[in-house]
Amino acid sequence: MEDKNIQSQINALDKKLDLILGYVNQQRLNATVVEDLVSDLGIIGKDMYDSTVVELDKRQIEIDPSELTDLAVTFLRNIGNIKLVMNTLEMAVDLSKEVGPIANEVIIDFTKQLNTFEQKGYFAFFKELGPIMDNIVTGFKPEDLRELADSIVSILSIIKEMTQPEVLGTMENAIKAFNSMETESVPSYSIWRVLKEMNSPEMKKALGYGITFMKNVSKDVTIKNEKQ
Structure with a gap:
């Protein structure tokens, strides 16, 4: 055992x-x-x-060995700063990952809007503005533009007055009347026929408009001359 x-x-x-x-x-x-x-x-x-x-x-x-030593010392002394930079870079990368989808959505929406503008003809319209600008540049001198700048307030005031409903209605009626006229078959009027037509209500009203218009223009000219 x-x-x-x-x-x-x-x-x-x-x-x-x-x-x-x-x-x-x-x-x-x-x-x-x-x-x-x-x-x-x-x-x-x-x-x-x-x-x-x-x-x-x-x-x-x-390579100077002392420079390498200084570089190593500088690197070691700035380890905290390097770490801070790396942390900042990491946060920037994380932010880009979060912002990326949002930016993609914005780009997609912007592309769709551009496509909408193109379908509506915005780009073709602006393209046709090029020859107009060329004609303006070649047709006007810098002096003309300076004079236009000096008179722009008066021009805008005139345009503002022309956009009044009464003025637009009168201009529209005048254009319609002109378009309805057959310029090639306008009859000839003798003096007697003119005198006879002047007795018609339409001619009397037209003469009234014309005389009143000229009197108002003359009045405005007189007022401006007195101010000067």
């Missing part, structure tokens, strides 16, 4: 020793891998350093 217990303990010790040897072997393999990696990185770093030195020498660039 004691021999069996001793043999069991020996077998347990053998298993534990195998585990320990396996662990030691694994650690040795890991150390070998790390050593190989460090060796490879050393070779790569040396190659990069040599290549950098060659390129700097080709381009005749000299």
